[in-house]
Amino acid sequence: MTLDWTTRFSARAAGMTASEIRELLKLLDRPDVVSFAGGIPDPELFPADAVANAYERVLTSNERKLAALQYSVSEGYGPLRAHLAEGAGVGVENVLVTNGSQQGLDFIGKLFVGPGDRVLVTSPTYLGALQAFSPYEPAYDVVAMDEEGPLPDALEARLAAKPRFFYLVPDFQNPTGITVSLARREAIVALCARHGVPIVEDAAYTRLRYDGQDLPSLLELDRARAAGEGGFDAAGNVLYLGTFSKTLVPALRVGWVVAPADPLRRLVLIKQASDLHTSTINQMVALEVAMTTLDRQIPRLRAVYRERRDAMLAALSRHMPAGVSWSRPEGGMFVWLTLPAAVDGARLLARCVEGARVAFVPGAAFFPDRSGTNTIRLSFSLAKPEVAAPAIGRLAEAVGALAQ
Amino acid sequence: MTLDWTTRFSARAAGMTASEIRELLKLLDRPDVVSFAGGIPDPELFPADAVANAYERVLTSNERKLAALQYSVSEGYGPLRAHLAEGAGVGVENVLVTNGSQQGLDFIGKLFVGPGDRVLVTSPTYLGALQAFSPYEPAYDVVAMDEEGPLPDALEARLAAKPRFFYLVPDFQNPTGITVSLARREAIVALCARHGVPIVEDAAYTRLRYDGQDLPSLLELDRARAAGEGGFDAAGNVLYLGTFSKTLVPALRVGWVVAPADPLRRLVLIKQASDLHTSTINQMVALEVAMTTLDRQIPRLRAVYRERRDAMLAALSRHMPAGVSWSRPEGGMFVWLTLPAAVDGARLLARCVEGARVAFVPGAAFFPDRSGTNTIRLSFSLAKPEVAAPAIGRLAEAVGALAQ
Numbered sequence: 001m002t003l004d005w006t007t008r009f010s011a012r013a014a015g016m017t018a019s020e021i022r023e024l025l026k027l028l029d030r031p032d033v034v035s036f037a038g039g040i041p042d043p044e045l046f047p048a049d050a051v052a053n054a055y056e057r058v059l060t061s062n063e064r065k066l067a068a069l070q071y072s073v074s075e076g077y078g079p080l081r082a083h084l085a086e087g088a089g090v091g092v093e094n095v096l097v098t099n100g101s102q103q104g105l106d107f108i109g110k111l112f113v114g115p116g117d118r119v120l121v122t123s124p125t126y127l128g129a130l131q132a133f134s135p136y137e138p139a140y141d142v143v144a145m146d147e148e149g150p151l152p153d154a155l156e157a158r159l160a161a162k163p164r165f166f167y168l169v170p171d172f173q174n175p176t177g178i179t180v181s182l183a184r185r186e187a188i189v190a191l192c193a194r195h196g197v198p199i200v201e202d203a204a205y206t207r208l209r210y211d212g213q214d215l216p217s218l219l220e221l222d223r224a225r226a227a228g229e230g231g232f233d234a235a236g237n238v239l240y241l242g243t244f245s246k247t248l249v250p251a252l253r254v255g256w257v258v259a260p261a262d263p264l265r266r267l268v269l270i271k272q273a274s275d276l277h278t279s280t281i282n283q284m285v286a287l288e289v290a291m292t293t294l295d296r297q298i299p300r301l302r303a304v305y306r307e308r309r310d311a312m313l314a315a316l317s318r319h320m321p322a323g324v325s326w327s328r329p330e331g332g333m334f335v336w337l338t339l340p341a342a343v344d345g346a347r348l349l350a351r352c353v354e355g356a357r358v359a360f361v362p363g364a365a366f367f368p369d370r371s372g373t374n375t376i377r378l379s380f381s382l383a384k385p386e387v388a389a390p391a392i393g394r395l396a397e398a399v400g401a402l403a404q
Numbered sequence: 405m406t407l408d409w410t411t412r413f414s415a416r417a418a419g420m421t422a423s424e425i426r427e428l429l430k431l432l433d434r435p436d437v438v439s440f441a442g443g444i445p446d447p448e449l450f451p452a453d454a455v456a457n458a459y460e461r462v463l464t465s466n467e468r469k470l471a472a473l474q475y476s477v478s479e480g481y482g483p484l485r486a487h488l489a490e491g492a493g494v495g496v497e498n499v500l501v502t503n504g505s506q507q508g509l510d511f512i513g514k515l516f517v518g519p520g521d522r523v524l525v526t527s528p529t530y531l532g533a534l535q536a537f538s539p540y541e542p543a544y545d546v547v548a549m550d551e552e553g554p555l556p557d558a559l560e561a562r563l564a565a566k567p568r569f570f571y572l573v574p575d576f577q578n579p580t581g582i583t584v585s586l587a588r589r590e591a592i593v594a595l596c597a598r599h600g601v602p603i604v605e606d607a608a609y610t611r612l613r614y615d616g617q618d619l620p621s622l623l624e625l626d627r628a629r630a631a632g633e634g635g636f637d638a639a640g641n642v643l644y645l646g647t648f649s650k651t652l653v654p655a656l657r658v659g660w661v662v663a664p665a666d667p668l669r670r671l672v673l674i675k676q677a678s679d680l681h682t683s684t685i686n687q688m689v690a691l692e693v694a695m696t697t698l699d700r701q702i703p704r705l706r707a708v709y710r711e712r713r714d715a716m717l718a719a720l721s722r723h724m725p726a727g728v729s730w731s732r733p734e735g736g737m738f739v740w741l742t743l744p745a746a747v748d749g750a751r752l753l754a755r756c757v758e759g760a761r762v763a764f765v766p767g768a769a770f771f772p773d774r775s776g777t778n779t780i781r782l783s784f785s786l787a788k789p790e791v792a793a794p795a796i797g798r799l800a801e802a803v804g805a806l807a808q
Contacts, residue, residue: 002638005666008568008602010518010540016673043470051473052463059456066447069455069653099503099679106678110539114414131677135514136414164412198412234406249473251684262409269420273535274510275503279683280655 012135034391035359036378039174039333045301046249047293054288058281068281074272076256077283083290088240088258089223090232096267097278101204101241101255105132107270108200108239111263112164113138120163122150124366124375126174126202129167138164140368147327149180152187159195165239166192166199170218171206172332175366175377179330182215189221193237198263201240207247207298209331210306219258236260244286246333247297254278254286305333311385312378312392319396323403333381336363338374340403345376348402356394416519416539438795439763440782443578443737449705450653451697458692462685472685478676480660481687487694492644492662493627494636500671501682505608505645505659509536511674512604512643515667516568517542524567526554528770528779530578530606533571542568544772551731553584556591563599569643570596571604574622576612576736579770579781583734586619593625597641602667605644611651611702613735614710623662640664648690650737651701658682658690709737715789716782716796723800727807737785740767742778744807749780752806760798 006014058068075081076097085092098104105128113119113136121129123142130140141158143150143166150168159166168188170180180188192199201218219240222232229235236259243255257267271277312335316326323340339345345362352358363375380388410418462472479485480501489496502508509532517523517540525533527546534544545562547554553574563570572592574584584592596603605622623644626636633639640663647659661671675681716739720730727744743749749766756762767779784792 002634003641003664003666005664008516008600009670010516010521010568012518013515013670016670040475043474046470046473048463048469048473052460052469055459055463056456059452059459065452065456066450069450069452069655070447071444071654103679111417112412112414114416117414128677135674135677164414196412230406237407245475250475251473253679253681253683260407260409262407266413266417266420270539273532273539274678275507275657277657279657279686282683282686
């Protein structure tokens with residue numbers, strides 16, 4: 001007689017089910033399949049020697065080695081916080097170190113969201129954010145996007161319903177690759193402040209720009225706005241999520257949140273209750289590697305990923321049948337395809353397991369309402385052109401066959 | 405005009421306030437104060453060279469170094485899970501790696517507890533567990549303890565109310581130092597299984613035994629019970645929390661949960677949504693250090709901490725006035741003092757800031773109902789006898805003065 005655990009869990013556990021897509025993608029983790037699925041950095045580009053040197057320096061320093069291995073404060077390692085605060089133009093008291101930016105998303109859900117509370121997201125949006133927020137049982141409101149980002153009129157209509165916050169990936173969005181234009185950024189910051197709805201800005205990909213000019217972050221625009229109203233702590237309206245996972249290495253699990261002092265203090269209490277603090281030694285190593293290699297690492301990443309993006313876009317132009325459109329991202333890791341309405345992305349993936357030997361993520365998972373069934377996300381971060389181009393050709397054939 | 409963030413947070417955030425005790429203890433972090441407050445390991449006992457060697461081995465291994473720095477699965481690093489599963493007598497599928505056992509407590513709260521759900525704890529209990537569970541808004545039920553652990557009659561009465569789980573630290577409990585006797589363990593396992601109430605066993609201190617014989621864990625007793633009913637996955641009733649923080653080093657942030665397959669799978673989904681995974685490289689290093697040094701490390705820790713415990717107990721006997729009683733723990737890090745009813749632990753601490761120059765944690769924080777105001781917790785893990793003995797003398801004088 002097996003125990004029925006489902007009756008023992010909280011109501012929120014009912015919504016926790018393994019993603020079918022993830023299960024399917026596990027099957028596709030085979031050497032003969034070309035994967036455009038994961039949004040992960042290329043390990044061949046990791047600054048592995050710099051990381052090894054940093055661990056060695058920290059652990060051979062008589063001043064630092066015991067502190068590096070001991071419990072530390074929930075806020076994060078002081079010198080790392082100071083470094084991050086300087087980069088963001090805020091005070092040390094505005095920075096919390098987290099286990100990657102995913103943990104920042106979880107904590108923001110925990111702080112702001114109770115059952116039935118409205119949370120505003122773009123449609124589509126980052127799947128991991130939906131996974132982080134959903135255990136707190138929000139009702140999602142969505143705002144549509146065009147090539148310049150969220151549509152201001154649609155945003156304003158949604159803000160009137162007073163969602164707990166508006167979550168947005170403004171640069172090279174996961175999954176669409178869309179970058180929010182400067183004019184839209186200014187409109188979003190002004191509208192959200194006027195309606196009293198905090199913005200959660202996810203900047204995971206911001207440093208990975210391959211074309212065009214860097215744009216000011218929503219945080220930066222909001223700080224300028226708040227400067228006239230008593231400063232960031234008094235009037236700031238943005239919670240900003242940063243990470244070293246895309247620029248240095250993911251496995252240190254070091255990200256950060258920047259926020260006005262009041263919500264930041266609450267996030268520190270949440271951090272303490274959740275896992276006490278982020279690995280002390282990893283914080284010290286992240287700071288060392290950031291200070292010694294980030295300036296060299298960024299141009300290197302940009303050159304390699306730019307070439308892969310260009311090769312993928314060229315292959316798409318060459319091979320994709322009429323009726324398929326896609327984004328042309330200025331950075332990040334993702335190209336977003338819209339297929340003919342009759343082509344279901346999940347069905348296409350299932351077919352590609354055997355035939356085309358290509359993997360990707362069907363787009364519906366990124367829509368809170370599971371619409372967008374005729375979309376797919378391709379990552380080019382691991383896509384070496386000589387392998388990727390023929391794989392795009394095979395994918396195009398599979399799309400053509402299903403579109404018949 | 406400053407924004408009022410409190411109106412923007414979820415209902416659960418209302419209960420998140422910084423601990424007054426913690427704020428007071430920050431003030432006491434001064435070189436002239438002898439602190440018996442924190443329950444932290446002595447950094448002079450860290451296997452720092454072994455940790456440094458492990459990082460070097462992992463990061464100079466061509467096979468492992470890139471994987472060590474990359475994203476990895478939410479369940480945890482396979483060889484570490486296998487090692488932990490073998491130690492616990494369960495399958496790999498029963499183990500999830502977490503950021504210390506504190507994260508296991510948070511995840512168990514997230515999985516089981518919704519607003520108003522009953523959670524059963526001993527009174528007093530580990531403060532960090534209350535902090536982990538409280539954001540999920542439980543109603544605490546408490547069961548009293550004597551020197552052998554929770555009282556079975558009281559436990560049975562509480563189980564009838566069907567709490568979501570019973571949380572217990574059976575070995576050298578934080579804060580009391582109490583170890584649950586074998587007879588009580590058997591009673592607790594049987595009673596909880598009969599009433600269908602899962603046990604959450606926190607084994608943070610289990611390896612730090614200085615006297616007497618190791619006792620079977622509740623997990624072990626429950627596995628034996630479940631063996632007759634289809635096995636651990638079918639009928640197991642214990643979720644077990646382990647950690648390397650007290651035996652190796654805390655800063656790796658590597659702990660683990662052992663549970664039947666059904667709740668374990670849900671905890672993996674929670675891990676994924678919360679922070680994707682625990683630092684890959686730290687998991688590899690924890691495994692290396694555990695395999696190469698844990699067997700040497702444990703006797704070394706036991707010898708040093710045993711001496712400190714003995715010195716503290718001797719000093720208490722020598723100095724404490726009549727009307728003060730204390731526990732005589734067989735292991736762990738804590739001695740628990742019950743003062744005369746008129747002596748308030750928080751008031752005593754405030755007085756000790758200037759006068760006795762001794763710090764400790766007032767006991768009320770460990771009671772869900774904030775009773776136990778005449779109790780205090782002393783940690784001996786950092787208490788070198790030559791410094792600790794006179795400090796206990798000064799503390800005893802302060803107690804005597806307040807008891808007048």
